[in-house]
Amino acid sequence: MQLKVDRSAGAEWAQLIERFDGNIYHSQEWVETWRSDYAEPLYFRGLDEQGRCIGIALANERHSSRPVIGRFLRRLDFETFPAVQANDPDLARTMMGRMVEFARAGGYRGLTLQSHYSAVPLSNLDHLGLVATQRIEFIVDLTRSEEERWKQLSTHHQRKIKKASKHGLVFEETSSVEAMQELRRLQIGSRDRRVERGEYFGLQAEAYYEQMGRRYFERNLGRLFLMRYEGRPVSAAFVSMYAGRALYVLGGSEPKGFELDAPALLFWKVLSRCVELGCREFNFGGVPAS
Template identity: 25%
Template sequence: MPEVTLSAWNQFIAEHPDAHLLQMGEWGELKNDFGWKPVRLLLDRETGAQILFRRLPLGLTLGYMPKPVDSGRLMVDNESFWREVDSICKKNHAIFLKIETDTWEETFQPSNLQAFKLSPHNIQPPRTITIDIKDSEETILARMKPKCRYNIRLAEKKGITVRSWDDIPAFHEMMTVTGGRDNFGVHSKEYYQRAYELFHPKGTCELLVAEFEGKPLASLMVFSNAKRAWYVYGASNDQERNRMPTYLLQWEAIRWAKARGCDEYDLWGVPDENEETLEANFETRHDGLWGVYRFKRGFGGQLKRAAQAVDRVYNPLLYWAYVKYIGNRE
């Protein structure tokens, strides 16, 4: 059977150091506790994917394959792989399967796109900023915008300290404040707790907090796998903001990733606009992800866009209804 256990899947991921966070077994287990069913498909030592199924009414599901390993090869000609995928999706009564490849827009060239529909919706933010952290800390700092570099040093001078933390209830409370201020959705306290419990014991996640005189001001949860790291969740309250705690906090997260041997640090999400539009509007717009672009741009990374999601459709009528009436509200 191509479906494999969690332990077999983790062994596969261990042999693929470029695997994305969303393909890690722990991510599947996290989503399993919050409405998704993970299924791991493994054909051989080079070919596999973790698929998540979300329950819909009437016993139906939607399938989601986020950032599969070796995405470029899978999306070319791999008939045996897609036959197994189709079989698993039909077994789980999926209306369709959404695939977000682990490739950048300019390099995504599938030869069999006729088997898919270009999706009108992404689940993950398609555009992001990645920072090359292979070089020395001095070089990384030198690539930053002067104001960002200044704010990091200012935070240190103004008494901000950063340390590891494990107070998930306080982190969740801070996330709630940030979500209300910046108008974005926040997971439950149990979600963050479960993420921490799954990843932290393996050394692939750290919760960091920035404090002033022992008072928490900002916090973030950073994840890593082999050569890559991701800034996924971050929050700050409304206290002592003039001390720039978020800048030093982000710098210490970058240092944490670098110490673990990572080469790339992904800031995970900015507005889906080209660089010219972003630079022309970031000082006046604060809605959606615009509120974080001004902050993230300062760290000297490269703006990138992931390849657009594609959908593999199994029930065309229900797929049409989903896209029209449900997908637009996601």
């Protein structure tokens, strides 16, 4: 396999994503949610002996903001594995090897390969010099009926949803940048709850939430869902959407929200809304296997 690397996607990139069952993290739209003076996209194509494209990957080339030397302090971050012909694991592994070789030859100081939403299960990557960390993703099949989805829930979560339904909670969908600050406030509540349990919870600055919301909303890539109690948001979930797939990105709840089991009802409502919006699956995101 030969590797072709460009700083622009080219007219056929969207068709390649569809052909190889790619996801939002291969898309040009997603690039525009993070592109900056210190973060630029690199588009990778894997070519066979006849020069035909058989796989694609998208990297975020990051570099330091330090004057002069910053341009030499670069790293490559891939949010998802390559999307390849027939979801062939061997082909994906070969392409990843070429990507590692590219990073080494280019003098990059680091490389990260995430597996978000990847359709290709991979193992045995030690020979590439990569340190693997296992993670698990939870995906709900939205093509199933609501009754089938309900039966798949544990009795514990069914009770939570029924209890929350009795508290007069109001479900709301918004694409308001201002509402992103409510999300941050609710994330603070979730952070405090997890810190009390001895867990780590990172929190971004206020400007980050506004910028992320604006960039996702402008490109119709995401929506913010709220659960209100007596007019006040008590639970929130920010969800990205692309090509029939929904992905939980960020969320949070304040103590009153947890008391009312608002998060359980919120996500139950979100699943139904995603069905209405034409989504085939909902990804709750990944967690470490440990």
